Amino acid sequence: MKPTSIEDFLRQAHQFYLPAVSIDNVIFGFHENQLKVLLLKSSDKNVWMLPGGFVGKKEHVDAAAARILKIRTGLDAIFLQQFYTFGQPERSNNRILVKALKSLTRKFDKNHWVLQRFVTVGYYALVEYANVNPHPDELSLACDWHDLDKLPELLLDHHEIILKALEEMRLKLNYQPIGYNLLPKEFTMKNLQSIYETLLGRKLDRGNFNRKMLSYGILDRKEKQFSGGAHKAPYLYSFNKKKYFKALEGGLGREF
Amino acid sequence: MKPTSIEDFLRQAHQFYLPAVSIDNVIFGFHENQLKVLLLKSSDKNVWMLPGGFVGKKEHVDAAAARILKIRTGLDAIFLQQFYTFGQPERSNNRILVKALKSLTRKFDKNHWVLQRFVTVGYYALVEYANVNPHPDELSLACDWHDLDKLPELLLDHHEIILKALEEMRLKLNYQPIGYNLLPKEFTMKNLQSIYETLLGRKLDRGNFNRKMLSYGILDRKEKQFSGGAHKAPYLYSFNKKKYFKALEGGLGREF
């Protein structure tokens, strides 16, 4: 039906507009040469989920992502990167979500607003595994790292969201450095290479990786040495913070 | 205040959650070796805006972008690409927007929901300038192309949105072909080079551009010829649709 006036138009539109915006955070960590993702265990004990929540009415979406991450996992002061907005209508009202929420309260209404349609903005972050201490909020039973290649059953489309985050990270590899937030202060070239290999899903030549990474000029080599392996001790490196962030801004390789 | 029960938690949250999701479309065209963007003239005669609108309650966000584009400009069957979600709270209630809406209706309420906080999902598209026939909807006074380097005064943060769209397109150049939707069926290599130069903001060497573009193997060369210039006639090319879309999926250059 065509609106007959601007007031009509606005009134009609009001019936129609979308109610809510939510956040899902995909937090990656790196441990034992494995890329891991941080998940919350819902009160429905077999279902895990990304730490997510709703955006406040007067809140910057970026700020909401940070607030929600802190509330739900305890992680603070993490650099979150927006990567995609998920807008399928059917993703909101979901059997598993209903089940999970019903387990929280018997009086739960099937038409409750949290089950109505919402749009989710996805953020990811890379964190140094050893330096964070995730713990679940009151609504969750656990907050744990999971290997990317053996994820448990996940809420809604959270599996798809994780894959999309990975894909976006992989594309960024080509023009931005990575690793600053994933590795400890000092690390070996092999550690760094493992991250790249995990994200790209293929093996890289050791010598060539070395040469290329050093050519970026973002690494400082320490006066040796990592010890512990039954072999020649590798050099330790650290990121040159200044040069690293300059490369983040300006890009790495030649563009076009 | 801490919630004392799950019901409390949900009730408190309800007061807090964000009400609306909107769309802004950035439509790029290419004409006379100039990149242009499609804008609507608001009823406040000095302000132009991107063709935008609100997402429906049961509507896929991608579908909303297409619907809104069609309603507001008449453009149909355009491939829209999501590029970023803009979430600053202060961007919604704005002096210019209030003025624009007040000019539509005297009874306009300053606290009307359309002035409340909303989050905007940005989409861009590249269209063939000569093949589309944009016309304004009932709410707008005009629908015209504008040169990117001399944009008029724009609503809200639409200027920032356009710049972000450009930036994202520029980054995609490095691993995806471009031009299929911007150029007519047959075009010269110089036409294609102009697009790249506009997006990158710098001149490229003619010979090298030729070599590189042909190496992608996505162009078919026609049996000559463009005529009309006071000089040697250039070859005409067309995109090999099959190879072009294969390259869109798989990427162009080596990645990492």
Place this chain on the structure above:
DNA sequence: GAATTATTGAGTCAATATGACACAATAGTA
């Protein structure tokens, strides 16, 4: 303490890609 093993830093080399430039060919114009 010498041999073994796994892994490292450094280097080689052919193949390929890039950036800067040169030059003859030619469609329209003077």
Place this chain on the structure above:
DNA sequence: TACTATTGTGTCATATTGACTCAATAATTC
């Protein structure tokens, strides 16, 4: 017919990439 602007093509020095070699060495084993 000469001129001008622009085109297709080619050259060449340099840089980058991919695949590989080899001596060095930290811990372990003999």
